[in-house]
Amino acid sequence: MGDAEIIPIGTRGRPGRGSGTRRPSSAARDLAGPATRRRTTREDAAPDDAVPDDVAPDGAVGEARDLASVPPPDRDVPLAGPGDDATAVEAPDPPGIPAADWLNALVAGAREVLGEDWESRLAHGLAAVRRRLTGEYAVDEYGFDAELTRRLLFAILRPLAEKWFRIEVRGLENIPADGGALVVSNHSGTIPVDGLMTMFSVTEHTGRFLRPLGADLVFRTPIVAGLARKMGATLACTEDAERMLSGGELVGVWPEGFKGIGKPYSERYKLQRFGRGGFVSAAMRTGVPVIPVSVVGAEEIYPLVGNVPALARLLGLPYVPITPLFPLLGPLGLVPLPSKWLIEFGEPVRTDSYGEGAADDPMLVLNVTDQVRETIQQTLYALLMERPSVFG
């Protein structure tokens, strides 16, 4: 190591900093030559000792040499020219990782992630991706994309439903295996998460899709509108409800609407007015059963403690919620509280036993509406008694 030499800095030429674009500064020119020559000869001899011990104590030398090992673009002394023996022996491999290593890593990774039959699984996955990309999938006349709903939406909802809300579902035997039925549920939670969870639970346990009926605000709002139809929703109007029910679909309605979902936390688990009973007359006209559903737990996910009516009017929304965490914590306030959920499907209310003109008899329709509403309310109380605590 005795050959280490003190490299003078900036002793010749014009002082200044090199811009690195066209010419290196004189300091850099001074440094580059001897430093690189030393580097090429030393590397095969003593690779373990990069910086000599007895160099200048200020450390500038080491830095300068590092700088200099990167050649400026228009140097006239070639660093690794074709005629240079040392480098030709030194670097026979092209830089980078060989393709075989990439392939091995990919295969190992695929096996790790997808298991032993990774090839067929991957082929399935690629086929699915290609089908999505080429548009070779089917949507029904309402725009429902079953594949997307099952593979994407439910995949996202599953951990939320099972791990976060720990949903317990009861009374699944009340959902008919086929044919039309109208599922009527209470509505709460500031954002219609309860609807999504009911849809998920129905499909998860029975394999049938619950087709929600939504307010026209849903179909007017960008992004939401695009997703709603793909998830199987359609507009809550008589035509669509009867069309779906007579088509043998399992249709979900939340007759409380925005009154239910946007009610303050203090009124939790108190059912609001059940619309005008339109859902009952649709069920009567098509002769399908009404299945009352009670959802406990959704009230606590975003406790609505305030509302900004002026802003809501400005935005054309039914309400602008204030919860203990939103908008205080910003986007973090959108994380729902992990309440414990219970969903109970009640005994079906038959509507096919009523006579021909029953759907046009307002008294009968309102009575059945009240009956359904009362069933849901009583079940809610019973479920609340059963639940040890909000987060239990």
Add this chain to the structure above:
Amino acid sequence: MGRVVLVTGVSRDLGRRSAAALAAAPGVDRVIGVDVSPPRGDMGGVAFVRADIRNPVIAKVIAKEDVDTVVHLSVIATPGTSGGRSTMKELNVIGTMQLLAACQRAPRLDRLVVKSTTTVYGASSRDPAMFTEDTEPRRLPRSGYAKDASEVEAYVRGFARRRPDVRVTMLRCANVVGPHVVSPITSYFRLPVVPTVLGFDPRLQFLHERDLMAVLGHSVTDGAHGTFNVAGAGVVSLSQALRRLGRPSVPLPAAAVGGVGSVLRSARLTEFSPEQVSLLTFGRGVDTTRMRDVLGFEPRYTTASAFADFAAHIAPGPGPGERVVAGLGRVLGAGVPDDLDGPDGPRGSGVPSNAGATRALGRGGRDA
């Protein structure tokens, strides 16, 4: 003795070919084509009379030729070469009035077929998923083609009341697509980069041009009295259509789409009328039960296959995403099977696309 048919609006491509197809139909003796400008191209067995339907001279044509069937195709969606919006309105509305006035005075006339459009239903967030013929539009169209079409329909209904002996068939056709169709919706899909409305994915229905000609011929010879929605079975969403087309799309906020539309109009690429923007926002579906049961017509093309036929003519070749996936499949040696677990469809047979895939998947025995 066969029928003598008068067809209006034959200068445009669809009208000309529909007239030619009518002339070749059995049970039709003569076809007289009428328009203000002569058609370009082969008319087949159609006799062309240069006459303006906005002018009472049309009554003389009907009387002189002993016309017993009138097919009114002359309701146009865009001003095109004929001039501005006022000319278009005059052609559509005044032309229909004059034509119907002439028809009312023609004693031998016993059939009237009018091609209308599903645009009369409008498109909004408050619409049912599928319109039936009895559904009233939630908002009456206020401008453009939709308003013209609904006024034309009102005149036709008035005519039907005054001449109960004439069988009036009104066909509300979905957007017509086909290799040769030039219309706002086809020029929209022909754009190199297709603007869409951000956050909306409308449902669309199409009618193939051959089915349009078939339904016109069917209405002339067999037909039924009344109003009928005519569309191919099923719906496709716009995103799906664009993927099948392999065209890139650029989502724009709803407010910006109108501005882009006027730029495109000045560039003469396509026309973005307000009713088309609302169609591309909210979409529309029509129920075709009456077409099948009462009119007795069954389109040969579904919405999807009509669009596929159109797409095959304008944009062959897969999109970039599809190429990446196919390339990835090749690199990994697994191949991409055609449709292993597809939910439905004729391609869901589980037959891998090539021999390599068959081997790699270990399902050699399932080769069909």
